[in-house]
Amino acid sequence: MTKSIKNPTRRQLFGLAASAGVAAALGAHASASTPVPTKARIVIIGAGAGGTALANRLVRRLEGAEITLLDPRVQHLYQPGLTLVAAGLKPADYVLSQTGDWLPDGVTLIPEKAAAIDPEAKTVATESGQSLAYDFLVVAPGLVLDHDAIEGFSLDMVGQNGIGALYAGPEYAARTWQAASKFTEEGGVGLFTRPETEMKCAGAPLKHTFLIDDIAKRAGNGGKIDVQYAAPQTSLFGVPIVAEKVRMLFGDRGITSHMQHQLQGIDADRRRARFSTPDGSVELDYDYIHVIPPQRAPEVVRQSGLSWADKWTDQGWVECDMASLRHLRYPEIWALGDVAGVPKGKTAASVKWQVPVVEDGLVAAITGTDPTQTYNGYTSCPMITQIGRAMLVEFDYNDNLVPSFPGIIAPLEELWISWLMKEVALKATYNAMLRGRA
Amino acid sequence: MKDLTVGTLIAVFEEIFGRGLFWAMVGLAAVVTLGYVYVLIRDRKISWHKFLLAQLSMPVGAVLAVWFVLVMTHSELANIGGPVDLIVLLGVAAGGAVGAAILVYTMQSLLWPPAAERS
Ligand SMILES: Cc1cc2nc3c(=O)[nH]c(=O)nc-3n(C[C@H](O)[C@H](O)[C@H](O)COP(=O)(O)OP(=O)(O)OC[C@H]3O[C@@H](n4cnc5c(N)ncnc54)[C@H](O)[C@@H]3O)c2cc1C
Numbered sequence: 001m002t003k004s005i006k007n008p009t010r011r012q013l014f015g016l017a018a019s020a021g022v023a024a025a026l027g028a029h030a031s032a033s034t035p036v037p038t039k040a041r042i043v044i045i046g047a048g049a050g051g052t053a054l055a056n057r058l059v060r061r062l063e064g065a066e067i068t069l070l071d072p073r074v075q076h077l078y079q080p081g082l083t084l085v086a087a088g089l090k091p092a093d094y095v096l097s098q099t100g101d102w103l104p105d106g107v108t109l110i111p112e113k114a115a116a117i118d119p120e121a122k123t124v125a126t127e128s129g130q131s132l133a134y135d136f137l138v139v140a141p142g143l144v145l146d147h148d149a150i151e152g153f154s155l156d157m158v159g160q161n162g163i164g165a166l167y168a169g170p171e172y173a174a175r176t177w178q179a180a181s182k183f184t185e186e187g188g189v190g191l192f193t194r195p196e197t198e199m200k201c202a203g204a205p206l207k208h209t210f211l212i213d214d215i216a217k218r219a220g221n222g223g224k225i226d227v228q229y230a231a232p233q234t235s236l237f238g239v240p241i242v243a244e245k246v247r248m249l250f251g252d253r254g255i256t257s258h259m260q261h262q263l264q265g266i267d268a269d270r271r272r273a274r275f276s277t278p279d280g281s282v283e284l285d286y287d288y289i290h291v292i293p294p295q296r297a298p299e300v301v302r303q304s305g306l307s308w309a310d311k312w313t314d315q316g317w318v319e320c321d322m323a324s325l326r327h328l329r330y331p332e333i334w335a336l337g338d339v340a341g342v343p344k345g346k347t348a349a350s351v352k353w354q355v356p357v358v359e360d361g362l363v364a365a366i367t368g369t370d371p372t373q374t375y376n377g378y379t380s381c382p383m384i385t386q387i388g389r390a391m392l393v394e395f396d397y398n399d400n401l402v403p404s405f406p407g408i409i410a411p412l413e414e415l416w417i418s419w420l421m422k423e424v425a426l427k428a429t430y431n432a433m434l435r436g437r438a
Numbered sequence: 439m440k441d442l443t444v445g446t447l448i449a450v451f452e453e454i455f456g457r458g459l460f461w462a463m464v465g466l467a468a469v470v471t472l473g474y475v476y477v478l479i480r481d482r483k484i485s486w487h488k489f490l491l492a493q494l495s496m497p498v499g500a501v502l503a504v505w506f507v508l509v510m511t512h513s514e515l516a517n518i519g520g521p522v523d524l525i526v527l528l529g530v531a532a533g534g535a536v537g538a539a540i541l542v543y544t545m546q547s548l549l550w551p552p553a554a555e556r557s
Binding site: 089386387388389408409410413414415416417419420423424425427428429431432435437438 | 445446449450451452453454510511512513514516517518519520522523526527
């Protein structure tokens with residue numbers, strides 16, 4: 001990514017001021033490329049952020065293509081909103097909508113799981129045993145949360161006895177807030193964790209930590225809380241310069257960190273959590289614990305032999321070229337979104353960057369031309385550091401910061417405008433992306 | 439499509455406010471602006487009396503706009519963290535002020551045309 005590539009997410013806020021001029025300029029935006037005629041059968045597994053956005057764009061780019069999406073989930077989850085739900089800032093239904101409402105006419109949604117993929121025969125089998133032949137396949141089923149990997153923990157515990165797990169969905173995020181808000185009132189030790197595996201929105205565990213700490217302090221209970229952050233990694237964030245900044249913020253806020261601590265299990269009755277560390281097993285007490293489980297590719301991906309054989313072997317991400325997202329062994333398959341086996345970018349922001357690349361690759365494959373677009377690992381995270389302020393961290397495969405507004409919005413500064421982006425602009429931009437319009 | 443286009447911008451605004459409300463607001467802004475232009479052309483001069491009242495409404499518009507944005511975004515003035523924040527906040531205030539002034543001036547002119555004012 002070069003700095004010249006701009007991100008509408010960041011920029012649209014400036015448009016608030018310019019909204020009066022928008023209508024006049026309406027005529028300026030027609031993207032008039034003639035649709036490519038084709039009879040290609042395209043199957044997309046997963047109608048989440050990636051699958052939906054891609055389907056909306058493909059129907060406009062192609063004419064006559066047979067596009068089939070597979071997804072058993074009736075409800076669409078706007079996952080970035082879960083952080084706000086788990087801090088009591090939004091109700092659970094803020095993140096909910098209907099999968100079908102986002103899909104364009106002219107595609108077929110089969111409300112079933114893909115149960116098996118045969119990349120040699122080029123077919124996908126659904127749970128009910130239907131077999132779908134494809135010419136091109138896009139694998140976009142997101143990832144699965146392996147809650148069972150945490151011994152002594154189960155999802156029905158969330159919300160009671162100081163247990164939170166906001167990744168598990170809107171209902172659980174709301175219950176997480178129940179447990180967390182009790183902690184912000186009563187105090188004690190708050191223990192915030194993250195998994196050892198790759199994960200979506202790596203900033204989310206930090207956001208939850210900062211928000212709960214802030215809420216307790218605002219309520220005048222700063223003296224009663226002891227906030228601790230435990231992570232299996234050796235640093236607080238994957239990008240060194242951001243890790244340093246977070247370390248300083250932790251210092252400011254009085255948050256202690258336990259690095260190289262991987263959550264193994266909890267003893268809910270005794271309110272103790274067990275971690276593995278390089279020095280053996282360690283136990284820490286908590287009054288509130290936030291659990292984020294290990295994350296892996298859905299079973300169907302590994303079983304179909306699409307995963308990397310020598311990388312992330314415990315997680316099973318799809319083997320693909322990191323620039324084109326095309327499968328390295330099966331050129332008619334692309335990976336999109338969280339499931340992609342690339343070194344960065346399990347965020348909706350990455351999806352927004354990846355979708356045009358997959359679209360371009362697919363259309364080029366259909367027309368027999370060379371693709372022109374590549375993905376550079378762009379990902380972004382509005383890292384909330386308190387209610388009302390965030391840092392807009394954007395980076396690429398090389399851990400370079402790639403700010404959309406160099407010189408205007410400093411990526412490592414806690415700013416109100418960055419908070420506004422998360423609060424107001426992110427969902428709108430996400431929805432526009434789902435419709436294939438951003 | 440990673441670059442910002444007017445289409446993207448419109449799409450994002452439609453998502454923020456809902457398609458109906460967004461275009462209603464655009465329509466309203468257009469109507470008020472047209473009304474303003476209309477009374478200026480009709481009266482062929484600015485009424486300084488009305489302009490004074492319009493100016494008085496500016497601080498109210500500014501405060502209302504800032505208040506609205508802060509409430510809608512769970513934030514407070516203390517969250518202003520850097521120059522760009524201040525610029526955005528001032529922009530919101532200025533927008534509210536100018537909007538209020540135009541609205542008040544136009545309303546007065548429509549309700550009390552110059553003839554009525556003199557009598
Ligand atoms: C707490 C949290 C906070 C986040 N914050 C941010 C943020 O601030 N900014 C940001 O950019 N991103 C954020 N994200 C990440 C973002 O939401 C995801 O990266 C994005 O949704 C990934 O899109 P996807 O299409 O790969 O997967 P998803 O959107 O998860 O969709 C996958 C779809 O595939 C379906 N599926 C699964 N298995 C199958 C199968 N076998 N067959 C058919 N369908 C299947 C599922 O039902 C689902 O609908 C956050 C995520 C979480 C959890």
